[in-house]
Structures are given as structure tokens and as C-alpha cells.
Amino acid sequence: MNTQTILLIILAVIVSLALVLFQYYHKNKLRGKLSIALSFLRFITYFCGFLLLINPKFTKNEYTTEKANLIVLADNSSSVATAKEEVHQTIENLKQSEAVQKRFVVDTYNFGSFLKEGDSLSFQEKNTNISQALSALKDIYATTNSAVVLLTDGNQTLGQDYDFNSSGRQLPIYPIAVGDTTRYEDLAISQVNTNRYAFLKNKYPVQIYVSYSGKRDVTVPIRIALNGKSVFRQNVSFSSINSSEVINTLLNANSVGTKNLKVTIGNLENERNTANNSREVVVEVIDEKTKIALVSTIMHPDIGALKKSIESNGQRSVSILSPADDLKKFEGVDLFILYQPGPNFKGVFDYIENTKANTFTITGPKTDWNFLNRAQKSFTKNSYNQTEEVFAVTNSGFGLFNIADFSVEDFPPLQSSLGDIVLHGKNDILLTQRIKGVDLNQPLLAVFEEGKKRDAVLFGEHIWKWRMQNYRNEQSFKNFDDLIGKLTLYLASNKSRERLTLDYENTYTGSGDARISATYFDKTFVFDANAEMLLKLKNSETKITSEIPMLLRGNYYEADLSNLSAGKYDFTVSVKKENLSKSGSFTILDFDVEKQFLSTNYEKLQRLAQNTGGSLFYPNQNQDLIQDLLGDDRFLPTRKNKQNVVSLIDFGLLLGLMVIALAAEWFLRKYNGLI
Structure with missing residues (x-):
């Protein structure tokens, strides 16, 4: 309460007392106990009234003690199953320790592919994503004083490598390396790369990554069997210095169908983990390829994004052409993608009209709508030549092909020109437009079908941003590429619509x-x-x-x-x-x-601890971990003061006291026959 308020309260006391003396002792000759009682009640009334007008503010301090968070994060993957007793024992030690409970708020989580809350562990998860779990915890506890106890074998099978994603973390991490920390001599096929599709009478590449953990010199054979028949063999040598090799070879695609390739490497004497000595991949040999022509006169990121997306399926090839190219280059094309057509596309549209080829037209601010409205009959647009950002909204009623896995919920807008769009003939709308938060009854991506001819149109450019956003959301282009692939498959096929x-x-x-x-x-x-x-x-x-x-x-x-x-x-x-x-x-x-790993990767866990300000421990060091946490000043409980400023007018008691004083004074005066 400041000095001015105190002076006003003192003034209120003086004025209230002066008014009472004037009313009851200057004009009124009444004396005795009754006069004193009435004067007191009137003083209370005046003083309460003046206090309500002054409305002083009072500060109330509330002190609370906030504990640090101790986050116990357990690996729930099958590779940790052999050490499940150690994991359970460590969690129980931390939860039952009275010293830990006094210092920390203990929260338990587990993870496989994703972070989950609770300590109910089955050890049956088929993937380990340490990086995702730590990133999720960082988001949850970003503004708190927290530490993470990570129980894992350190072997990650999914997501970004936590070894390169640990710097700058706000949460100190205390890994507990569970499992077998002994290093065994081991050979492993780390990865096999090959094309998903191959074409008949061609060769397709196979790339094999092989690694060795050991100190002696060894030479082992590596083999490739195709549908059980050996088609490749090569000896590979390793040493303590040369611990990895990459083998490249080409195999013949002699017949159509699915080909099972089994890659194996010889076993070492007394090798404990032989599950990682073989890998299987499948290659599908096909006898046809969809040929797509992407026709454009402008350079734009959309062109590269579409080519990458479509060619992610090896059954399709994209040629980037100009409308001025010789029409012989258009022969054999199954689908034309026309990017922002103008008058120089007239020859291309004539060719398409004569051959009844299917098209996918992409429009934007650079599209010549006067020409395009005349060149085709599927749609027309009365363009106002005003550029606008258009967001996409999925049409849940679309049913030509399955789009359930694709969402445009947080995708950036496309650039389009304002105008009224009219679709002609049989059509199905896949995406509609939303401008400035208002859903319009206007198509953004529509598909047309008339007999065996199929066409599509996208009313907007910068679709490359969607592909980038898809990668940002899921660290993969797959969902976007699958949508473009399904659209391409539908347009490139002349088969009648299937139920x-x-x-x-x-x-x-x-x-x-x-x-x-x-x-x-x-x-x-x-x-x-x-x-x-x-x-x-x-x-x-x-x-x-x-x-x-x-x-x-x-x-x-x-x-x-x-x-x-x-x-x-x-x-x-x-x-x-x-x-x-x-x-x-x-x-x-x-x-x-999960069977590819035999030993605990304690070296990476050690680096993770160092990069985040924690320390590495082992299951038999639970008490050392507890003492380290309790002795760390970073996790001391914090006493916080919360100040609440309350106005006097918020207290109903003062108004009630004023009413009681007035009522009591009125009753006494009436009882004693005073006016």
C-alpha cells in the first residue's frame, strides 16, 4: 500500500469523525451511552463508505515450492527384452526412493517407434526411435527444470541418429546402458539397396553394405541367391582397420515377375549373432513403362518436384519437353502434363485432340486463360488477373481412388488467379479452395472422365511447397508421392472405371x-x-x-x-x-x-550424456545415479512467490459491515423514539 493511500485513509478517519461530532454533538444535545453507540455506528458507516471510494489495494504473497522433474524414459523394444529385469529394478528404485521423491516429481514414459506415457512395458516394440522420444520430451518439458533418465541399449533402428541430434538440448540426459556391454566379433549386412522395379531384358543394380566388428583379419564369402538359385559370389576381406565394404553388382532381369533376392555373408567361428548375416529384398520385373511428357515454357520448381515425385515409382519416366519440340518426341506418350499453357501450346493441344491422349493441366498466374478456354472443353475460368493465395481442402466424397493417407491440413497455399470456374462433363473434385479462411464452392484439383479419355486440372502453382511440407511433417516424401502416383496411374490408364x-x-x-x-x-x-x-x-x-x-x-x-x-x-x-x-x-x-544388434552401444550413450550435461551409468549403479542427481545443484527445489493484488472493493465484508451499521443505528433510534 503506497503513502498516498495511507494518507487518504487517515483523512477518511478524520472526516468521518468530524461528521459524527457535528451531527451528534454539535446540533444534538443527546448524551450518554446511547449517544456514544449511535456515534460509533455512524462513524463505521461513514468510514466504510470512504474506504470504498478510496478502494485501497492489498498485496497477498503466496509461497510455493516447485520440485524439478525426473523423467524416467524406458526402451520398450524387443532388443532390450533380455535386460527387462534390470529395467524394472531401476524404475522401482527411482520411484521408491524417499530422497528422490522429496527432491523430484517422477514421471515415467516408454518408447518404441513413438513416445508413450507410463511404465507398462511389454518389450515387444519392433523399432527403436530414441531421437523422437527425446525430442518429444524436450517439447513437453521445455520450460521446466527437468532431467531424463534413459534406460536403453543405445541401438536405434528408426528416425534421426540421436548421436548427431543431441547438441543444444535443454534437458540433461542420464543414460543407463542396459544389456550386454561386451564387444563380440561380428559380421553384418548393414543395408541392401536395389531398385523396386526392373525392366525385362535389362540389368538392375544391387548395392550391399557389409560391416565387421573385430580385431583380426578375416575373409568371408558374400552370396546373392535369386529365388533360391545362386547368381553372385565374391570374397570380402576385413581387418581392424578396414571394417566395412560396399559391394556393387548388376543382375539380369530375364523374366517377368517378383524376384526374391537373398544376400548372405559367411559366418565367423563362434559368431554369436548370425541374424544380421543375411538380408532379403524383392525386385519386381515388369515388361512396360509409363511414358509421361511434362510440357512447359517456363522454369519453375514445380517441374522438378513433379518429375521427382512421379519417377519415385520406377514404372514411370518423365521427359521435360517444350511445346516447340518436334511432334515426333510426343509419340508413345501415355500422359501429357501441361504446365501453365499459353498460345504456343496450340500444336500440343492439336496433337492431344487427334490422339485422344490424357492430360494433367496445371494452371497459375502465368496461364493464358483466353487461349486455354478455347483449347480444351473440360473446364473454363473467367480470370480476373488478380493473384491470390489459395489453401486446399480435401473433398471427403472423392472416390476414384483411395486418398485416406494424404492430408493437406497444414499445407502452404498455392498461387492462383481469382475467377469463376465452371467444370463441364463428368467430373470428380479431389480438392476445393479456401481463401482467407472462407471455404469456396470452387475446385482446386478436379478429374474428368469421358469414355476412355481422362483429364485432370490443378488451379494453382507452387505444388513443390506441398512436397517439402510433407517431408517436414513426416521426414518422408512418401504420402505426397503416393498421391501424385495414384493420380498419374489413373490418368495414364485408359481402362474403364472399376468398382x-x-x-x-x-x-x-x-x-x-x-x-x-x-x-x-x-x-x-x-x-x-x-x-x-x-x-x-x-x-x-x-x-x-x-x-x-x-x-x-x-x-x-x-x-x-x-x-x-x-x-x-x-x-x-x-x-x-x-x-x-x-x-x-x-x-x-x-x-x-531389433535382432541386428547384440551388444549395448554404450559409446554413443556416453557421448549423448556428455553433450547434454548428464552422466552415463549402468544398472548396478542405481545408487550412484541417485546420489549424482541429489547432489546436483541444477535440480534444487525452487521456491516461488506469487503476488496477488486485491482491491478492497472486492471484499463483500466491508459493504456488509456498512449495511449492518446503518441497520443497527436505525433500530436503536426507532427503539428509543428518536427521529
């Missing part, structure tokens, strides 16, 4: 991500959400069959195959009560990435 379409991979590395999805339309080509879909599976080797009902997932049906064992499977998806079915095949490779 049942399937979406699946030919090869799955392990069964964890194995899924088959299907989209089914009724006879009017409206998505049927009430259909009964059945997946029939047959293992090609064991001949064991099984049936799995497909579950509705929004606008598609899906079957989860994560429980299947490794092997090659033939399958049929059928619609009950309809004479409609489709078949295919896929291969689940026998590969468990």
Missing part, C-alpha cells in the same frame, strides 16, 4: 506395416459404406489359407496383416452378395531389425 480397387505393396519388410486397403462402389459408382468385404489369404509355401474381414476406415476398407508370418501370399478380395473380386500377391520378408 473395386485395391491398394497394397508387393513387398513388406516385416509384417508390422503390412496392410491391404480396398475401395468399393455400387452400380451408380457411389462409395458403399455398408458392403461386406472379405480378404482370403493363402501362403504359397505352406498352403495354409485364412479369411480376414476388411474393416471400414472412413472412405475405404482395410485389412491389418501385422500378425502374418514371413512368406509369400496370394490373396483375393471379394464383396459378399456381389459377383465381384480382385486378386494379387505380396511378400513379407523375414526381417527383424
Whole structure:
């Protein structure tokens, strides 16, 4: 309370006393106890009234003690299963320690591919993503005083390498290296790179990365078997200095179909971990390739992004052409991508009209709409020649192909010109426009179908930003490339529209991500959400069959195959009560990435601790860890003072006292016959 307020309160006392003396002792000759009582009540009334007018403010201090957070983060992957007793014991020691409880608030998490809350551990996760778990904790506890106790073997199988992503972290990390820290002599096939597709009568490359952990000189053979038949053999030498090799070779694609390649390396004497001495990959040999021409007169990042995205599938090739090129270069093209056409595209449109070729037109601020409206009949736009940023909104009713895995929720806007758009003929809208937060009844990406001819149009440029945003969100271009791939596949095909379409991979590395999805339309080509879909599976080797009902997932049906064992499977998806079915095949490779590691990687955990201001410990050093945490001044409890400034007018007691004083004075005066 400041000096001015105190002076005003003293003045209020003096004025209240002066008014009482004037009213009860100057004019009124009443004396005695009654006069004193009435004077006191009137003084209370005046003083409370003046206090409410002055409205002094009072500061209230609330003191609280805030403990530091101790985050216990446990690796829940299968590679730690052999040390599960050590993990459980460490967690219990930290949670039951009274000294730790007094100093810290203990929170428990576990992780495999993603961070999860709680200490319920199954040790069955099939991937380890240490970097993602630590990054997520950093976001959660960014503004707090916290430390992380990380129980893991240090072997990461997914995500960014935490060894190169640990500097600058705000949270000190105390790794506890669980598992076997002994270094064993080991040979491993670290990675096998090959094309997903190969073309008949061509050669396809195979690249093999081999590593060696040991001190002596060894020479071992490395072999490649194609469908069980040996097609390559080479001896490789290693030493304590030369601990890795890269082997490159070319194999012949002699026949169409799926080819299983098994790469193996010889075992060392008494080698403990032989699970990482072999790898399997699958190559599909095909006899055709989709040829796509991307026609443009301007240089733009969209062109490179589209080429990269489309050619991510080896079955497709993109040629970047100019409309002025010889028309012979357009022969054999399955799909034309026309980027912001102008009058110099007239020859290209004439060629497309004559050959009935399919097109994908991308427009933008540089598009000549007077020409484009005359050159084709699928759509028209009355452009106002005013550039605007247009956000995309997914049309949930789109059903030509499955787009459930693709979202444009936080994608940047495209550049487009304002204008009214009219679509002609049979069309289906995949994306609509949103401008300045308002959803417009205008298409952004639309598909047309008339007989066997198919076309599409995108009303905006800078689609390259979507591909970049997709990578930013998921550290992968896959979802964006899959959408462009599905759109390209639909446009490049002249087959009539199908009521049942399937979406699946030919090869799955392990069964964890194995899924088959299907989209089914009724006879009017409206998505049927009430259909009964059945997946029939047959293992090609064991001949064991099984049936799995497909579950509705929004606008598609899906079957989860994560429980299947490794092997090659033939399958049929059928619609009950309809004479409609489709078949295919896929291969689940026998590969468990968690089995590739035998020893604890304590060196990387040591570097992680040093880079974050922590220390490395082992399971038998739990008490040392606790003493280190308790003795660290960084984690001392913090006493915080919270000041609440409250106005006197907020207290109803003062107003109530004033009312009581007035009522008491009135009652006494009436009781004693005073006016």
C-alpha cells in the first residue's frame, strides 16, 4: 500500500469523525451511552463508505515450492527384452526412493517407434526411435527444470541418429546402458539397396553394405541367391582397420515377375549373432513403362518436384519437353502434363485432340486463360488477373481412388488467379479452395472422365511447397508421392472405371506395416459404406489359407496383416452378395531389425550424456545415479512467490459491515423514539 493511500485513509478517519461530532454533538444535545453507540455506528458507516471510494489495494504473497522433474524414459523394444529385469529394478528404485521423491516429481514414459506415457512395458516394440522420444520430451518439458533418465541399449533402428541430434538440448540426459556391454566379433549386412522395379531384358543394380566388428583379419564369402538359385559370389576381406565394404553388382532381369533376392555373408567361428548375416529384398520385373511428357515454357520448381515425385515409382519416366519440340518426341506418350499453357501450346493441344491422349493441366498466374478456354472443353475460368493465395481442402466424397493417407491440413497455399470456374462433363473434385479462411464452392484439383479419355486440372502453382511440407511433417516424401502416383496411374490408364480397387505393396519388410486397403462402389459408382468385404489369404509355401474381414476406415476398407508370418501370399478380395473380386500377391520378408544388434552401444550413450550435461551409468549403479542427481545443484527445489493484488472493493465484508451499521443505528433510534 503506497503513502498516498495511507494518507487518504487517515483523512477518511478524520472526516468521518468530524461528521459524527457535528451531527451528534454539535446540533444534538443527546448524551450518554446511547449517544456514544449511535456515534460509533455512524462513524463505521461513514468510514466504510470512504474506504470504498478510496478502494485501497492489498498485496497477498503466496509461497510455493516447485520440485524439478525426473523423467524416467524406458526402451520398450524387443532388443532390450533380455535386460527387462534390470529395467524394472531401476524404475522401482527411482520411484521408491524417499530422497528422490522429496527432491523430484517422477514421471515415467516408454518408447518404441513413438513416445508413450507410463511404465507398462511389454518389450515387444519392433523399432527403436530414441531421437523422437527425446525430442518429444524436450517439447513437453521445455520450460521446466527437468532431467531424463534413459534406460536403453543405445541401438536405434528408426528416425534421426540421436548421436548427431543431441547438441543444444535443454534437458540433461542420464543414460543407463542396459544389456550386454561386451564387444563380440561380428559380421553384418548393414543395408541392401536395389531398385523396386526392373525392366525385362535389362540389368538392375544391387548395392550391399557389409560391416565387421573385430580385431583380426578375416575373409568371408558374400552370396546373392535369386529365388533360391545362386547368381553372385565374391570374397570380402576385413581387418581392424578396414571394417566395412560396399559391394556393387548388376543382375539380369530375364523374366517377368517378383524376384526374391537373398544376400548372405559367411559366418565367423563362434559368431554369436548370425541374424544380421543375411538380408532379403524383392525386385519386381515388369515388361512396360509409363511414358509421361511434362510440357512447359517456363522454369519453375514445380517441374522438378513433379518429375521427382512421379519417377519415385520406377514404372514411370518423365521427359521435360517444350511445346516447340518436334511432334515426333510426343509419340508413345501415355500422359501429357501441361504446365501453365499459353498460345504456343496450340500444336500440343492439336496433337492431344487427334490422339485422344490424357492430360494433367496445371494452371497459375502465368496461364493464358483466353487461349486455354478455347483449347480444351473440360473446364473454363473467367480470370480476373488478380493473384491470390489459395489453401486446399480435401473433398471427403472423392472416390476414384483411395486418398485416406494424404492430408493437406497444414499445407502452404498455392498461387492462383481469382475467377469463376465452371467444370463441364463428368467430373470428380479431389480438392476445393479456401481463401482467407472462407471455404469456396470452387475446385482446386478436379478429374474428368469421358469414355476412355481422362483429364485432370490443378488451379494453382507452387505444388513443390506441398512436397517439402510433407517431408517436414513426416521426414518422408512418401504420402505426397503416393498421391501424385495414384493420380498419374489413373490418368495414364485408359481402362474403364472399376468398382473395386485395391491398394497394397508387393513387398513388406516385416509384417508390422503390412496392410491391404480396398475401395468399393455400387452400380451408380457411389462409395458403399455398408458392403461386406472379405480378404482370403493363402501362403504359397505352406498352403495354409485364412479369411480376414476388411474393416471400414472412413472412405475405404482395410485389412491389418501385422500378425502374418514371413512368406509369400496370394490373396483375393471379394464383396459378399456381389459377383465381384480382385486378386494379387505380396511378400513379407523375414526381417527383424531389433535382432541386428547384440551388444549395448554404450559409446554413443556416453557421448549423448556428455553433450547434454548428464552422466552415463549402468544398472548396478542405481545408487550412484541417485546420489549424482541429489547432489546436483541444477535440480534444487525452487521456491516461488506469487503476488496477488486485491482491491478492497472486492471484499463483500466491508459493504456488509456498512449495511449492518446503518441497520443497527436505525433500530436503536426507532427503539428509543428518536427521529
